[in-house]
Amino acid sequence: MSFPQLTESTEMYLKAMAELGDGEVVPIGRLAERLDVTPVSANEMIKRLGDQGLVFHTPYKGANLTKKGRLAASSVVRRQRLWECFLHDHLKIEWAQLYELACSLEHATAPEVTDALASFLGDPRTCPHGNPVPAADGSFRRIDGIPLSEVSVGATVRVLAVRATGTDVLKHLQERDILPGRELTLLDVAPLDGTLTLDVQGKRVALGLMISKLVLVEMK
Secondary structure, rough: OOOOOOOOOHHHHHHHHHHHOOOOOOOOHHHHHHHHHHHHHHHHHEEEEEEHHOOEEEOOEEEOHHHHHHHHHHHHHHHHHHHHHHHHHHOOHHHHHHHHHHHHHHOOOOOOHHHHHHHHOOOOOOOOOOOOOOOOOOOOOOOOEEEEEHEEEEEEEEEEOOOOOOHHHHHHHHHHOOOOOOOEEEEEEEOOOOEEEEOOOOOOEOOHHHHHHEEEEOOE
């Protein structure tokens, strides 16, 4: 499905809302933090996106994507995750660097290139981080998992997906071998700061509570 030409800035906002909101209202402050802009700048952009029919803006609460906005955001996410697959599977780029590098390619990818890339890759359903690759019509299969932060002590789980976007956070997870497909056992949760102690393939690993919220898992 093709869309009218959108600016790179517009695409970045739509994708960020799709990643943060999952269909829910995204606070403007949280959106500004993700995009490293001021809340005033984010608020002005959201108003412009509202005028274009791409978002619903609720004052003092935030914004969420309209149907038109969701389709446009899915197009951007599709391009990015297809590039992640290509970079990982064919160029052997480091897992932690995929998100940032794919972001630099997604805005310059024509619909014909996107379709050809998907065909070349065999229409992958997930990216190397385990997140769904939207189909050409914008549909995708939702991940049926829970955040690692909600797992009970003693449970063994399998990592489904990682929703982190920062290269530093992804590098942190990569160094601890917390990757899609890995099995983990939660050994302990520290009081107050909530640091998790995990068994990852026989190694004892500590992981902060905030990062653990970005790791989606399923029970074994």
